[in-house]
Amino acid sequence: MRSKIIVNEAKEWISREDTRRHPQLDLFGEEREACDREREEVRRVLSQVSNILLNGCDLILDRIFDRIGFNRIDDEVFRKLVKFRLAYSTSKAATVEYLKNHFGEDVDLSKIYRYLDKLSDHQHEIVQDISVRHTAKLFGGNIGVLFYDVTTLYFEADYEDDLRKTGFSKEERHSNPQIILGLLVSLGGYPLAYCIHEGNKYEGHTMLPTINEFVSKYGLENFVVVADSGLMNNANIAELETHGYKYIIGAKIKNESQEVKNWILEQPKRDCQMVEYEQGGLHPNNADGKTSENS
Structure with missing residues:
Protein backbone atom coordinates (compact mmCIF):
# COMPACT_ATOMS: atom_id res chain seq x y z
CA MET A 1 0.00 0.00 0.00
CA ARG A 2 2.81 2.40 0.96
CA SER A 3 4.65 1.68 -2.28
CA LYS A 4 1.52 2.47 -4.33
CA ILE A 5 1.21 5.86 -2.61
CA ILE A 6 4.87 6.62 -3.33
CA VAL A 7 4.43 5.67 -7.01
CA ASN A 8 1.38 7.97 -7.35
CA GLU A 9 3.22 10.84 -5.68
CA ALA A 10 6.17 10.31 -8.01
CA LYS A 11 3.89 10.41 -11.08
CA GLU A 12 2.29 13.64 -9.85
CA TRP A 13 5.72 15.19 -9.29
CA ILE A 14 6.88 14.17 -12.78
CA SER A 15 3.73 15.69 -14.29
CA ARG A 16 4.22 18.99 -12.39
CA GLU A 17 7.90 19.13 -13.31
CA ASP A 18 7.15 18.45 -16.98
CA THR A 19 4.62 21.30 -16.99
CA ARG A 20 7.14 23.62 -15.32
CA ARG A 21 9.94 22.82 -17.75
CA HIS A 22 7.76 22.78 -20.87
CA PRO A 23 4.89 25.25 -20.37
CA GLN A 24 2.03 24.93 -22.84
CA LEU A 25 1.76 28.16 -24.82
CA ASP A 26 -1.06 29.02 -27.18
CA LEU A 27 -0.18 32.20 -29.06
CA PHE A 28 -3.16 32.01 -31.36
CA GLY A 29 -5.96 30.76 -29.10
CA GLU A 30 -8.66 33.28 -30.01
CA GLU A 31 -7.77 33.24 -33.70
CA ARG A 32 -7.81 29.43 -33.78
CA GLU A 33 -11.23 29.29 -32.10
CA ALA A 34 -12.57 31.79 -34.66
CA CYS A 35 -11.21 29.67 -37.53
CA ASP A 36 -12.78 26.56 -36.00
CA ARG A 37 -16.14 28.30 -35.78
CA GLU A 38 -15.89 29.36 -39.40
CA ARG A 39 -15.02 25.81 -40.53
CA GLU A 40 -17.95 24.47 -38.55
CA GLU A 41 -20.26 26.94 -40.28
CA VAL A 42 -18.95 25.82 -43.67
CA ARG A 43 -19.54 22.17 -42.72
CA ARG A 44 -23.07 23.01 -41.58
CA VAL A 45 -23.90 24.74 -44.87
CA LEU A 46 -22.39 21.98 -47.01
CA SER A 47 -24.20 19.28 -45.03
CA GLN A 48 -27.51 20.82 -46.11
CA VAL A 49 -26.69 20.71 -49.82
CA SER A 50 -29.16 18.36 -51.51
CA ASN A 51 -28.65 19.19 -55.16
CA ILE A 52 -25.84 20.55 -57.32
CA LEU A 53 -26.62 22.80 -60.27
CA LEU A 54 -24.36 24.29 -62.92
CA ASN A 55 -24.70 27.66 -61.20
CA GLY A 56 -24.53 26.19 -57.68
CA CYS A 57 -21.01 27.53 -57.10
CA ASP A 58 -22.14 30.90 -58.46
CA LEU A 59 -25.03 31.05 -55.98
CA ILE A 60 -22.84 30.07 -53.01
CA LEU A 61 -20.12 32.59 -53.88
CA ASP A 62 -22.76 35.31 -54.31
CA ARG A 63 -23.87 34.73 -50.72
CA ILE A 64 -20.30 34.72 -49.41
CA PHE A 65 -19.44 37.83 -51.45
CA ASP A 66 -22.37 39.72 -49.88
CA ARG A 67 -21.82 38.35 -46.39
CA ILE A 68 -18.19 39.50 -46.31
CA GLY A 69 -19.31 42.94 -47.45
CA PHE A 70 -17.85 43.24 -50.95
CA ASN A 71 -21.27 44.32 -52.23
CA ARG A 72 -20.27 47.78 -50.99
CA ILE A 73 -18.63 48.01 -54.41
CA ASP A 74 -21.66 48.16 -56.68
CA ASP A 75 -20.08 46.90 -59.88
CA GLU A 76 -21.01 43.65 -61.63
CA VAL A 77 -17.60 43.37 -63.31
CA PHE A 78 -15.93 43.30 -59.90
CA ARG A 79 -18.37 40.68 -58.63
CA LYS A 80 -17.78 38.47 -61.67
CA LEU A 81 -13.99 38.78 -61.48
CA VAL A 82 -13.95 37.78 -57.81
CA LYS A 83 -16.37 34.86 -58.13
CA PHE A 84 -14.88 33.31 -61.21
CA ARG A 85 -11.32 33.76 -60.00
CA LEU A 86 -12.36 31.36 -57.23
CA ALA A 87 -14.58 29.07 -59.30
CA TYR A 88 -12.59 28.99 -62.54
CA SER A 89 -9.12 30.37 -61.98
CA THR A 90 -7.74 31.27 -65.39
CA SER A 91 -6.82 34.21 -67.62
CA LYS A 92 -9.13 37.19 -68.21
CA ALA A 93 -9.72 36.12 -71.81
CA ALA A 94 -10.63 32.58 -70.74
CA THR A 95 -12.95 34.00 -68.06
CA VAL A 96 -14.83 35.91 -70.77
CA GLU A 97 -15.26 32.69 -72.77
CA TYR A 98 -16.37 30.79 -69.66
CA LEU A 99 -19.06 33.35 -68.86
CA LYS A 100 -20.31 33.29 -72.43
CA ASN A 101 -20.33 29.50 -72.85
CA HIS A 102 -21.81 28.53 -69.45
CA PHE A 103 -23.89 31.51 -68.39
CA GLY A 104 -24.74 33.26 -71.64
CA GLU A 105 -23.12 36.49 -70.44
CA ASP A 106 -21.30 38.47 -73.09
CA VAL A 107 -18.72 40.56 -71.21
CA ASP A 108 -16.34 42.61 -73.33
CA LEU A 109 -12.68 41.78 -72.58
CA SER A 110 -11.60 45.40 -72.99
CA LYS A 111 -14.14 46.38 -70.32
CA ILE A 112 -12.44 44.00 -67.88
CA TYR A 113 -9.00 45.43 -68.65
CA ARG A 114 -10.30 48.99 -68.16
CA TYR A 115 -11.88 47.96 -64.88
CA LEU A 116 -8.54 46.70 -63.56
CA ASP A 117 -7.19 50.26 -63.83
CA LYS A 118 -10.26 51.53 -61.99
CA LEU A 119 -9.80 48.90 -59.30
CA SER A 120 -6.12 49.76 -58.83
CA ASP A 121 -6.56 53.53 -58.87
CA HIS A 122 -9.78 54.08 -56.93
CA GLN A 123 -11.15 50.95 -55.28
CA HIS A 124 -8.26 48.97 -53.84
CA GLU A 125 -8.46 50.77 -50.47
CA ILE A 126 -12.18 49.95 -50.21
CA VAL A 127 -11.41 46.29 -50.98
CA GLN A 128 -8.69 46.26 -48.33
CA ASP A 129 -10.95 47.89 -45.73
CA ILE A 130 -13.69 45.32 -46.32
CA SER A 131 -11.22 42.44 -46.08
CA VAL A 132 -9.55 43.75 -42.90
CA ARG A 133 -12.83 44.41 -41.11
CA HIS A 134 -14.12 40.96 -41.99
CA THR A 135 -10.90 39.35 -40.74
CA ALA A 136 -11.00 41.33 -37.49
CA LYS A 137 -14.61 40.27 -36.98
CA LEU A 138 -13.66 36.60 -37.39
CA PHE A 139 -10.93 37.00 -34.76
CA GLY A 140 -13.10 38.68 -32.15
CA GLY A 141 -12.26 42.24 -33.16
CA ASN A 142 -8.49 41.97 -32.94
CA ILE A 143 -5.88 40.91 -35.50
CA GLY A 144 -3.14 39.44 -33.35
CA VAL A 145 -0.72 38.01 -35.91
CA LEU A 146 0.81 39.64 -39.01
CA PHE A 147 2.65 37.31 -41.40
CA TYR A 148 4.74 39.09 -44.05
CA ASP A 149 6.50 37.60 -47.05
CA VAL A 150 7.43 38.55 -50.60
CA THR A 151 7.62 36.96 -54.00
CA THR A 152 8.67 38.07 -57.48
CA LEU A 153 6.57 38.15 -60.65
CA TYR A 154 8.40 38.26 -63.96
CA PHE A 155 7.24 39.60 -67.35
CA GLU A 156 7.87 38.28 -70.83
CA ALA A 157 9.30 41.62 -71.89
CA ASP A 158 12.58 42.72 -73.45
CA TYR A 159 12.95 46.09 -71.74
CA GLU A 160 12.74 47.50 -68.24
CA ASP A 161 10.63 50.46 -67.17
CA ASP A 162 10.21 52.47 -63.94
CA LEU A 163 8.65 49.52 -62.10
CA ARG A 164 9.67 46.35 -63.95
CA LYS A 165 13.36 45.85 -63.28
CA THR A 166 15.68 42.86 -63.46
CA GLY A 167 16.77 41.62 -60.05
CA PHE A 168 17.01 38.53 -57.89
CA SER A 169 14.21 36.30 -59.19
CA LYS A 170 12.63 33.67 -56.93
CA GLU A 171 11.50 31.96 -60.14
CA GLU A 172 15.08 31.95 -61.49
CA ARG A 173 14.16 34.25 -64.39
CA HIS A 174 16.99 36.69 -63.73
CA SER A 175 17.06 38.06 -67.28
CA ASN A 176 13.36 39.05 -67.26
CA PRO A 177 12.07 42.33 -65.84
CA GLN A 178 10.08 41.70 -62.68
CA ILE A 179 8.25 43.31 -59.77
CA ILE A 180 8.37 42.48 -56.06
CA LEU A 181 5.03 41.67 -54.47
CA GLY A 182 4.78 41.83 -50.68
CA LEU A 183 1.78 40.33 -48.89
CA LEU A 184 0.61 40.81 -45.31
CA VAL A 185 -1.78 38.14 -44.03
CA SER A 186 -3.31 37.09 -40.73
CA LEU A 187 -3.69 33.66 -39.18
CA GLY A 188 -5.36 31.31 -41.63
CA GLY A 189 -4.04 33.23 -44.63
CA TYR A 190 -6.61 36.02 -44.56
CA PRO A 191 -5.21 38.87 -46.73
CA LEU A 192 -4.66 42.20 -45.01
CA ALA A 193 -2.47 44.34 -47.29
CA TYR A 194 -0.11 44.12 -50.23
CA CYS A 195 2.63 46.24 -51.72
CA ILE A 196 4.34 46.37 -55.11
CA HIS A 197 7.94 47.48 -55.57
CA GLU A 198 10.57 47.75 -58.27
CA GLY A 199 12.03 44.41 -59.26
CA ASN A 200 15.58 45.35 -58.23
CA LYS A 201 14.69 46.52 -54.70
CA TYR A 202 16.06 44.69 -51.65
CA GLU A 203 13.12 42.77 -50.19
CA GLY A 204 14.11 43.61 -46.61
CA HIS A 205 13.29 47.27 -47.28
CA THR A 206 9.67 46.46 -48.19
CA MET A 207 8.50 45.03 -44.86
CA LEU A 208 8.52 47.84 -42.30
CA PRO A 209 6.80 50.49 -44.48
CA THR A 210 3.95 48.05 -45.18
CA ILE A 211 3.57 47.00 -41.54
CA ASN A 212 3.86 50.54 -40.15
CA GLU A 213 1.25 51.88 -42.56
CA PHE A 214 -1.15 49.05 -41.79
CA VAL A 215 -0.73 49.31 -38.01
CA SER A 216 -1.24 53.08 -38.12
CA LYS A 217 -4.24 52.88 -40.44
CA TYR A 218 -6.14 50.34 -38.36
CA GLY A 219 -4.84 51.20 -34.89
CA LEU A 220 -3.52 47.71 -34.13
CA GLU A 221 -2.34 46.86 -30.63
CA ASN A 222 -0.88 43.74 -29.02
CA PHE A 223 0.10 41.92 -32.20
CA VAL A 224 3.03 39.75 -33.32
CA VAL A 225 4.96 40.20 -36.58
CA VAL A 226 6.15 36.95 -38.18
CA ALA A 227 8.67 36.85 -41.04
CA ASP A 228 11.59 34.74 -42.17
CA SER A 229 15.21 35.56 -41.41
CA GLY A 230 15.82 36.96 -44.89
CA LEU A 231 13.49 39.86 -44.07
CA MET A 232 14.50 40.18 -40.42
CA ASN A 233 17.86 41.90 -40.86
CA ASN A 234 19.42 43.77 -37.95
CA ALA A 235 18.05 47.14 -39.09
CA ASN A 236 14.50 45.79 -39.30
CA ILE A 237 14.77 44.12 -35.90
CA ALA A 238 16.03 47.36 -34.38
CA GLU A 239 13.09 49.27 -35.85
CA LEU A 240 10.60 46.64 -34.68
CA GLU A 241 11.97 46.97 -31.16
CA THR A 242 11.94 50.78 -31.39
CA HIS A 243 8.21 50.65 -32.17
CA GLY A 244 7.66 48.10 -29.41
CA TYR A 245 6.43 45.42 -31.84
CA LYS A 246 6.57 41.78 -30.81
CA TYR A 247 8.10 39.55 -33.47
CA ILE A 248 9.00 35.98 -34.40
CA ILE A 249 11.84 35.17 -36.79
CA GLY A 250 11.54 32.06 -38.92
Whole structure:
Protein backbone atom coordinates (compact mmCIF):
# COMPACT_ATOMS: atom_id res chain seq x y z
CA MET A 1 0.00 0.00 0.00
CA ARG A 2 2.81 2.40 0.96
CA SER A 3 4.65 1.68 -2.28
CA LYS A 4 1.52 2.47 -4.33
CA ILE A 5 1.21 5.86 -2.61
CA ILE A 6 4.87 6.62 -3.33
CA VAL A 7 4.43 5.67 -7.01
CA ASN A 8 1.38 7.97 -7.35
CA GLU A 9 3.22 10.84 -5.68
CA ALA A 10 6.17 10.31 -8.01
CA LYS A 11 3.89 10.41 -11.08
CA GLU A 12 2.29 13.64 -9.85
CA TRP A 13 5.72 15.19 -9.29
CA ILE A 14 6.88 14.17 -12.78
CA SER A 15 3.73 15.69 -14.29
CA ARG A 16 4.22 18.99 -12.39
CA GLU A 17 7.90 19.13 -13.31
CA ASP A 18 7.15 18.45 -16.98
CA THR A 19 4.62 21.30 -16.99
CA ARG A 20 7.14 23.62 -15.32
CA ARG A 21 9.94 22.82 -17.75
CA HIS A 22 7.76 22.78 -20.87
CA PRO A 23 4.89 25.25 -20.37
CA GLN A 24 2.03 24.93 -22.84
CA LEU A 25 1.76 28.16 -24.82
CA ASP A 26 -1.06 29.02 -27.18
CA LEU A 27 -0.18 32.20 -29.06
CA PHE A 28 -3.16 32.01 -31.36
CA GLY A 29 -5.96 30.76 -29.10
CA GLU A 30 -8.66 33.28 -30.01
CA GLU A 31 -7.77 33.24 -33.70
CA ARG A 32 -7.81 29.43 -33.78
CA GLU A 33 -11.23 29.29 -32.10
CA ALA A 34 -12.57 31.79 -34.66
CA CYS A 35 -11.21 29.67 -37.53
CA ASP A 36 -12.78 26.56 -36.00
CA ARG A 37 -16.14 28.30 -35.78
CA GLU A 38 -15.89 29.36 -39.40
CA ARG A 39 -15.02 25.81 -40.53
CA GLU A 40 -17.95 24.47 -38.55
CA GLU A 41 -20.26 26.94 -40.28
CA VAL A 42 -18.95 25.82 -43.67
CA ARG A 43 -19.54 22.17 -42.72
CA ARG A 44 -23.07 23.01 -41.58
CA VAL A 45 -23.90 24.74 -44.87
CA LEU A 46 -22.39 21.98 -47.01
CA SER A 47 -24.20 19.28 -45.03
CA GLN A 48 -27.51 20.82 -46.11
CA VAL A 49 -26.69 20.71 -49.82
CA SER A 50 -29.16 18.36 -51.51
CA ASN A 51 -28.65 19.19 -55.16
CA ILE A 52 -25.84 20.55 -57.32
CA LEU A 53 -26.62 22.80 -60.27
CA LEU A 54 -24.36 24.29 -62.92
CA ASN A 55 -24.70 27.66 -61.20
CA GLY A 56 -24.53 26.19 -57.68
CA CYS A 57 -21.01 27.53 -57.10
CA ASP A 58 -22.14 30.90 -58.46
CA LEU A 59 -25.03 31.05 -55.98
CA ILE A 60 -22.84 30.07 -53.01
CA LEU A 61 -20.12 32.59 -53.88
CA ASP A 62 -22.76 35.31 -54.31
CA ARG A 63 -23.87 34.73 -50.72
CA ILE A 64 -20.30 34.72 -49.41
CA PHE A 65 -19.44 37.83 -51.45
CA ASP A 66 -22.37 39.72 -49.88
CA ARG A 67 -21.82 38.35 -46.39
CA ILE A 68 -18.19 39.50 -46.31
CA GLY A 69 -19.31 42.94 -47.45
CA PHE A 70 -17.85 43.24 -50.95
CA ASN A 71 -21.27 44.32 -52.23
CA ARG A 72 -20.27 47.78 -50.99
CA ILE A 73 -18.63 48.01 -54.41
CA ASP A 74 -21.66 48.16 -56.68
CA ASP A 75 -20.08 46.90 -59.88
CA GLU A 76 -21.01 43.65 -61.63
CA VAL A 77 -17.60 43.37 -63.31
CA PHE A 78 -15.93 43.30 -59.90
CA ARG A 79 -18.37 40.68 -58.63
CA LYS A 80 -17.78 38.47 -61.67
CA LEU A 81 -13.99 38.78 -61.48
CA VAL A 82 -13.95 37.78 -57.81
CA LYS A 83 -16.37 34.86 -58.13
CA PHE A 84 -14.88 33.31 -61.21
CA ARG A 85 -11.32 33.76 -60.00
CA LEU A 86 -12.36 31.36 -57.23
CA ALA A 87 -14.58 29.07 -59.30
CA TYR A 88 -12.59 28.99 -62.54
CA SER A 89 -9.12 30.37 -61.98
CA THR A 90 -7.74 31.27 -65.39
CA SER A 91 -6.82 34.21 -67.62
CA LYS A 92 -9.13 37.19 -68.21
CA ALA A 93 -9.72 36.12 -71.81
CA ALA A 94 -10.63 32.58 -70.74
CA THR A 95 -12.95 34.00 -68.06
CA VAL A 96 -14.83 35.91 -70.77
CA GLU A 97 -15.26 32.69 -72.77
CA TYR A 98 -16.37 30.79 -69.66
CA LEU A 99 -19.06 33.35 -68.86
CA LYS A 100 -20.31 33.29 -72.43
CA ASN A 101 -20.33 29.50 -72.85
CA HIS A 102 -21.81 28.53 -69.45
CA PHE A 103 -23.89 31.51 -68.39
CA GLY A 104 -24.74 33.26 -71.64
CA GLU A 105 -23.12 36.49 -70.44
CA ASP A 106 -21.30 38.47 -73.09
CA VAL A 107 -18.72 40.56 -71.21
CA ASP A 108 -16.34 42.61 -73.33
CA LEU A 109 -12.68 41.78 -72.58
CA SER A 110 -11.60 45.40 -72.99
CA LYS A 111 -14.14 46.38 -70.32
CA ILE A 112 -12.44 44.00 -67.88
CA TYR A 113 -9.00 45.43 -68.65
CA ARG A 114 -10.30 48.99 -68.16
CA TYR A 115 -11.88 47.96 -64.88
CA LEU A 116 -8.54 46.70 -63.56
CA ASP A 117 -7.19 50.26 -63.83
CA LYS A 118 -10.26 51.53 -61.99
CA LEU A 119 -9.80 48.90 -59.30
CA SER A 120 -6.12 49.76 -58.83
CA ASP A 121 -6.56 53.53 -58.87
CA HIS A 122 -9.78 54.08 -56.93
CA GLN A 123 -11.15 50.95 -55.28
CA HIS A 124 -8.26 48.97 -53.84
CA GLU A 125 -8.46 50.77 -50.47
CA ILE A 126 -12.18 49.95 -50.21
CA VAL A 127 -11.41 46.29 -50.98
CA GLN A 128 -8.69 46.26 -48.33
CA ASP A 129 -10.95 47.89 -45.73
CA ILE A 130 -13.69 45.32 -46.32
CA SER A 131 -11.22 42.44 -46.08
CA VAL A 132 -9.55 43.75 -42.90
CA ARG A 133 -12.83 44.41 -41.11
CA HIS A 134 -14.12 40.96 -41.99
CA THR A 135 -10.90 39.35 -40.74
CA ALA A 136 -11.00 41.33 -37.49
CA LYS A 137 -14.61 40.27 -36.98
CA LEU A 138 -13.66 36.60 -37.39
CA PHE A 139 -10.93 37.00 -34.76
CA GLY A 140 -13.10 38.68 -32.15
CA GLY A 141 -12.26 42.24 -33.16
CA ASN A 142 -8.49 41.97 -32.94
CA ILE A 143 -5.88 40.91 -35.50
CA GLY A 144 -3.14 39.44 -33.35
CA VAL A 145 -0.72 38.01 -35.91
CA LEU A 146 0.81 39.64 -39.01
CA PHE A 147 2.65 37.31 -41.40
CA TYR A 148 4.74 39.09 -44.05
CA ASP A 149 6.50 37.60 -47.05
CA VAL A 150 7.43 38.55 -50.60
CA THR A 151 7.62 36.96 -54.00
CA THR A 152 8.67 38.07 -57.48
CA LEU A 153 6.57 38.15 -60.65
CA TYR A 154 8.40 38.26 -63.96
CA PHE A 155 7.24 39.60 -67.35
CA GLU A 156 7.87 38.28 -70.83
CA ALA A 157 9.30 41.62 -71.89
CA ASP A 158 12.58 42.72 -73.45
CA TYR A 159 12.95 46.09 -71.74
CA GLU A 160 12.74 47.50 -68.24
CA ASP A 161 10.63 50.46 -67.17
CA ASP A 162 10.21 52.47 -63.94
CA LEU A 163 8.65 49.52 -62.10
CA ARG A 164 9.67 46.35 -63.95
CA LYS A 165 13.36 45.85 -63.28
CA THR A 166 15.68 42.86 -63.46
CA GLY A 167 16.77 41.62 -60.05
CA PHE A 168 17.01 38.53 -57.89
CA SER A 169 14.21 36.30 -59.19
CA LYS A 170 12.63 33.67 -56.93
CA GLU A 171 11.50 31.96 -60.14
CA GLU A 172 15.08 31.95 -61.49
CA ARG A 173 14.16 34.25 -64.39
CA HIS A 174 16.99 36.69 -63.73
CA SER A 175 17.06 38.06 -67.28
CA ASN A 176 13.36 39.05 -67.26
CA PRO A 177 12.07 42.33 -65.84
CA GLN A 178 10.08 41.70 -62.68
CA ILE A 179 8.25 43.31 -59.77
CA ILE A 180 8.37 42.48 -56.06
CA LEU A 181 5.03 41.67 -54.47
CA GLY A 182 4.78 41.83 -50.68
CA LEU A 183 1.78 40.33 -48.89
CA LEU A 184 0.61 40.81 -45.31
CA VAL A 185 -1.78 38.14 -44.03
CA SER A 186 -3.31 37.09 -40.73
CA LEU A 187 -3.69 33.66 -39.18
CA GLY A 188 -5.36 31.31 -41.63
CA GLY A 189 -4.04 33.23 -44.63
CA TYR A 190 -6.61 36.02 -44.56
CA PRO A 191 -5.21 38.87 -46.73
CA LEU A 192 -4.66 42.20 -45.01
CA ALA A 193 -2.47 44.34 -47.29
CA TYR A 194 -0.11 44.12 -50.23
CA CYS A 195 2.63 46.24 -51.72
CA ILE A 196 4.34 46.37 -55.11
CA HIS A 197 7.94 47.48 -55.57
CA GLU A 198 10.57 47.75 -58.27
CA GLY A 199 12.03 44.41 -59.26
CA ASN A 200 15.58 45.35 -58.23
CA LYS A 201 14.69 46.52 -54.70
CA TYR A 202 16.06 44.69 -51.65
CA GLU A 203 13.12 42.77 -50.19
CA GLY A 204 14.11 43.61 -46.61
CA HIS A 205 13.29 47.27 -47.28
CA THR A 206 9.67 46.46 -48.19
CA MET A 207 8.50 45.03 -44.86
CA LEU A 208 8.52 47.84 -42.30
CA PRO A 209 6.80 50.49 -44.48
CA THR A 210 3.95 48.05 -45.18
CA ILE A 211 3.57 47.00 -41.54
CA ASN A 212 3.86 50.54 -40.15
CA GLU A 213 1.25 51.88 -42.56
CA PHE A 214 -1.15 49.05 -41.79
CA VAL A 215 -0.73 49.31 -38.01
CA SER A 216 -1.24 53.08 -38.12
CA LYS A 217 -4.24 52.88 -40.44
CA TYR A 218 -6.14 50.34 -38.36
CA GLY A 219 -4.84 51.20 -34.89
CA LEU A 220 -3.52 47.71 -34.13
CA GLU A 221 -2.34 46.86 -30.63
CA ASN A 222 -0.88 43.74 -29.02
CA PHE A 223 0.10 41.92 -32.20
CA VAL A 224 3.03 39.75 -33.32
CA VAL A 225 4.96 40.20 -36.58
CA VAL A 226 6.15 36.95 -38.18
CA ALA A 227 8.67 36.85 -41.04
CA ASP A 228 11.59 34.74 -42.17
CA SER A 229 15.21 35.56 -41.41
CA GLY A 230 15.82 36.96 -44.89
CA LEU A 231 13.49 39.86 -44.07
CA MET A 232 14.50 40.18 -40.42
CA ASN A 233 17.86 41.90 -40.86
CA ASN A 234 19.42 43.77 -37.95
CA ALA A 235 18.05 47.14 -39.09
CA ASN A 236 14.50 45.79 -39.30
CA ILE A 237 14.77 44.12 -35.90
CA ALA A 238 16.03 47.36 -34.38
CA GLU A 239 13.09 49.27 -35.85
CA LEU A 240 10.60 46.64 -34.68
CA GLU A 241 11.97 46.97 -31.16
CA THR A 242 11.94 50.78 -31.39
CA HIS A 243 8.21 50.65 -32.17
CA GLY A 244 7.66 48.10 -29.41
CA TYR A 245 6.43 45.42 -31.84
CA LYS A 246 6.57 41.78 -30.81
CA TYR A 247 8.10 39.55 -33.47
CA ILE A 248 9.00 35.98 -34.40
CA ILE A 249 11.84 35.17 -36.79
CA GLY A 250 11.54 32.06 -38.92
CA ALA A 251 15.02 30.64 -39.38
CA LYS A 252 16.48 27.62 -41.18
CA ILE A 253 17.85 24.92 -38.91
CA LYS A 254 20.54 24.04 -41.47
CA ASN A 255 22.14 27.48 -40.98
CA GLU A 256 22.74 26.89 -37.27
CA SER A 257 25.79 25.25 -35.70
CA GLN A 258 25.84 21.48 -35.27
CA GLU A 259 25.42 21.92 -31.52
CA VAL A 260 22.21 23.93 -32.01
CA LYS A 261 20.94 21.49 -34.66
CA ASN A 262 21.41 18.55 -32.32
CA TRP A 263 19.69 20.38 -29.47
CA ILE A 264 16.68 21.30 -31.64
CA LEU A 265 16.26 17.77 -32.97
CA GLU A 266 16.39 16.36 -29.45
CA GLN A 267 13.42 18.44 -28.27
CA PRO A 268 10.02 16.73 -27.91
CA LYS A 269 7.67 17.84 -30.71
CA ARG A 270 4.45 18.98 -29.04
CA ASP A 271 1.82 21.45 -30.27
CA CYS A 272 1.75 24.84 -28.56
CA GLN A 273 5.05 24.23 -26.78
CA MET A 274 7.99 26.62 -26.93
CA VAL A 275 11.55 25.92 -25.85
CA GLU A 276 14.41 28.41 -25.60
CA TYR A 277 18.12 28.05 -26.28
CA GLU A 278 20.66 30.57 -24.99
CA GLN A 279 23.44 31.06 -27.54
CA GLY A 280 26.96 32.00 -26.56
CA GLY A 281 27.21 34.91 -29.00
CA LEU A 282 24.93 37.10 -31.03
CA HIS A 283 22.73 35.39 -33.55
CA PRO A 284 23.32 36.96 -37.00
CA ASN A 285 19.69 38.01 -37.20
CA ASN A 286 18.80 38.30 -33.51
CA ALA A 287 20.36 41.03 -31.42
CA ASP A 288 19.63 39.48 -28.00
CA GLY A 289 21.47 36.25 -28.65
CA LYS A 290 18.45 33.96 -28.11
CA THR A 291 16.94 31.51 -30.52
CA SER A 292 13.36 30.37 -29.96
CA GLU A 293 12.01 27.39 -31.85
CA ASN A 294 8.38 26.26 -32.01
CA SER A 295 8.12 22.50 -31.70
